[in-house]
Amino acid sequence: MTGPLVLGIETSCDETGIGIVRGRQLLSNTIASSMDEHARYGGVVPEVAARAHLEALQPSIERALTEAGVTLDELDAIAVTSGPGLAGALMVGVGAAKGLAVSLGKPLYAVNHLVGHIAADILTSDDRATAPLEYPTIALLVSGGHTSLLHVRDLTTDVELLGETVDDAAGEAFDKVARLLGLPYPGGPQIDRVAADGDPKAIRFPRGLSKASDMAKHRYDFSFSGLKTAVARWVERAQSNGEDVPVADVAASFREAVIDVLVTKALAACADRGVPRLLLGGGVIANRRLREVALERAAAAGVAVRIPPLSLCTDNGAMIAGLAAELIASGRGPSTLAFGADSTLPVTEIQVSPA
Amino acid sequence: MILAVDTSLGTTVAVVDADGRTVAEASTPDPLGHAEVIGDLLAQVARPGITHVVAGMGPGPFTGLRIGIAAARAFALGRGIPLIPIPSHFAIALDASAEGPFAVVTDARRREIAVSVFDGVDADGIPNLIRPTRLEKRGAELDEQTHETTELSAAALARVGAAAIAAGRVLADAEPLYLRSPDVVQPGAPKRVSA
Numbered sequence: 001m002t003g004p005l006v007l008g009i010e011t012s013c014d015e016t017g018i019g020i021v022r023g024r025q026l027l028s029n030t031i032a033s034s035m036d037e038h039a040r041y042g043g044v045v046p047e048v049a050a051r052a053h054l055e056a057l058q059p060s061i062e063r064a065l066t067e068a069g070v071t072l073d074e075l076d077a078i079a080v081t082s083g084p085g086l087a088g089a090l091m092v093g094v095g096a097a098k099g100l101a102v103s104l105g106k107p108l109y110a111v112n113h114l115v116g117h118i119a120a121d122i123l124t125s126d127d128r129a130t131a132p133l134e135y136p137t138i139a140l141l142v143s144g145g146h147t148s149l150l151h152v153r154d155l156t157t158d159v160e161l162l163g164e165t166v167d168d169a170a171g172e173a174f175d176k177v178a179r180l181l182g183l184p185y186p187g188g189p190q191i192d193r194v195a196a197d198g199d200p201k202a203i204r205f206p207r208g209l210s211k212a213s214d215m216a217k218h219r220y221d222f223s224f225s226g227l228k229t230a231v232a233r234w235v236e237r238a239q240s241n242g243e244d245v246p247v248a249d250v251a252a253s254f255r256e257a258v259i260d261v262l263v264t265k266a267l268a269a270c271a272d273r274g275v276p277r278l279l280l281g282g283g284v285i286a287n288r289r290l291r292e293v294a295l296e297r298a299a300a301a302g303v304a305v306r307i308p309p310l311s312l313c314t315d316n317g318a319m320i321a322g323l324a325a326e327l328i329a330s331g332r333g334p335s336t337l338a339f340g341a342d343s344t345l346p347v348t349e350i351q352v353s354p355a
Numbered sequence: 356m357i358l359a360v361d362t363s364l365g366t367t368v369a370v371v372d373a374d375g376r377t378v379a380e381a382s383t384p385d386p387l388g389h390a391e392v393i394g395d396l397l398a399q400v401a402r403p404g405i406t407h408v409v410a411g412m413g414p415g416p417f418t419g420l421r422i423g424i425a426a427a428r429a430f431a432l433g434r435g436i437p438l439i440p441i442p443s444h445f446a447i448a449l450d451a452s453a454e455g456p457f458a459v460v461t462d463a464r465r466r467e468i469a470v471s472v473f474d475g476v477d478a479d480g481i482p483n484l485i486r487p488t489r490l491e492k493r494g495a496e497l498d499e500q501t502h503e504t505t506e507l508s509a510a511a512l513a514r515v516g517a518a519a520i521a522a523g524r525v526l527a528d529a530e531p532l533y534l535r536s537p538d539v540v541q542p543g544a545p546k547r548v549s550a
């Protein structure tokens with residue numbers, strides 16, 4: 001029973017996440033997803049996501065309070081994602097967080113979504129007692145919205161962006177290639193399913209930004225749009241030659257290319273920075289093959305890997321509450337009420353609009 | 356006391372007492388920046404003793420409109436008090452001094468306007484909506500005299516809310532008056548990338 005009681009609101013993409021923590025203890029992690037509404041469009045539609053957030057927010061907050069067994073009056077603070085993410089979606093959460101904080105007369109912490117993904121790893125629950133996160137650590141965050149490689153020296157004060165995707169996020173690449181192969185949205189689990197029977201070495205797809213000539217400028221950056229085009233080209237050539245497309249092999253080879261780049265660059269960062277720790281986060285970490293390859297190659301490189309439970313890897317409000325709880329514990333005051341949504345918030349801005 | 360919040364045009368909040376008198380009011384006509392200003396404006400008028408929150412449900416540009424509704428709902432949730440949704444045009448109609456039918460007109464972007472036709476107030480003191488809110492091309496001929504505005508008064512919105520509460524009437528759904536479907540097209544077959 002130590003640490004501040006914080007309710008976190010996360011609406012940066014298609015999940016309405018409400019989390020409640022007491023210090024590092026996770027009390028509730030409720031998630032309402034509008035994923036099904038996006039399925040027929042083959043990707044997240046910002047306006048559809050924003051509408052869904054507005055509908056889901058109040059019931060989600062009520063559900064989280066019930067699950068945590070606390071009342072709004074007991075809260076020490078409210079936390080909300082200020083960015084990065086979809087602007088219109090973020091703004092719904094920002095509006096709600098401000099309304100709630102002013103109504104209750106409680107302090108409000110506006111925080112960074114990406115740093116929240118790292119904070120997910122420090123949360124404990126009855127069935128999860130974790131060793132404290134050790135610094136420094138390299139963090140690889142992979143989802144439908146972002147692909148970022150970070151050097152974390154301290155969660156609340158010192159996070160450096162090493163690299164990020166220059167075009168599509170890894171999760172988006174899975175969605176687009178799934179569509180090419182006639183598979184439904186979201187693409188990650190579908191690619192995984194059909195790749196199970198495929199040969200990951202059947203086709204050598206390109207590894208984006210991995211050539212020696214890319215290393216000076218883009219050593220830690222990612223690019224997946226060329227890979228997607230390469231897969232499309234390969235499939236089209238097979239079709240125009242009248243061949244059956246070996247969907248399993250294409251999916252397995254594509255997945256291997258994505259994973260290879262992600263893991264290679266993450267471990268390169270560990271080696272270059274002399275950091276023997278790698279933290280994985282983001283929804284794409286649900287990909288079993290990614291976890292396998294990361295664990296296997298990290299072990300060979302002498303790097304310890306940490307992976308939060310999957311319910312905390314996808315976007316959620318608990319990580320936002322958890323990050324705010326850490327800020328409070330380290331003595332930081334609340335944000336002013338003047339912040340907005342920042343769709344491109346840099347990772348160095350861990351707390352937005354501090355007083 | 357009733358707190359009203361509206362972000363369908365600028366950002367405006369107000370508290371009126373049981374007699375309909377304005378206790379506090381704060382607003383900005385800026386049609387952007389709702390997310391940035393909503394907290395400070397609310398903090399200026401928030402006080403103990405608020406019994407209801409009225410939310411202006413639009414019509415208005417979606418992104419801004421939702422911010423006020425989200426803030427109003429959360430404020431009501433925080434205090435454990437009811438949320439009363441009211442179409443924003445009712446506040447404009449209440450303040451408009453017009454004889455006979457008149458059209459409240461606000462900008463709907465994309466060279467369109469949102470139009471609601473009212474005729475006086477009814478026995479409950481609520482503006483009498485005689486034609487549901489609709490979109491028209493900007494420049495379209497309207498049958499009625501028009502009352503176009505880029506601002507509205509949250510205090511007026513609160514008074515409409517008070518009248519609705521007193522009469523036990525529901526003037527709006529829980530969802531915003533979107534008037535448009537989300538702008539999306541279903542994807543066709545993937546485009547060819549090879550020449």
Ligand SMILES: [Zn+2]
Binds near residue numbers: 282283
């Ligand atoms: Zn995320």
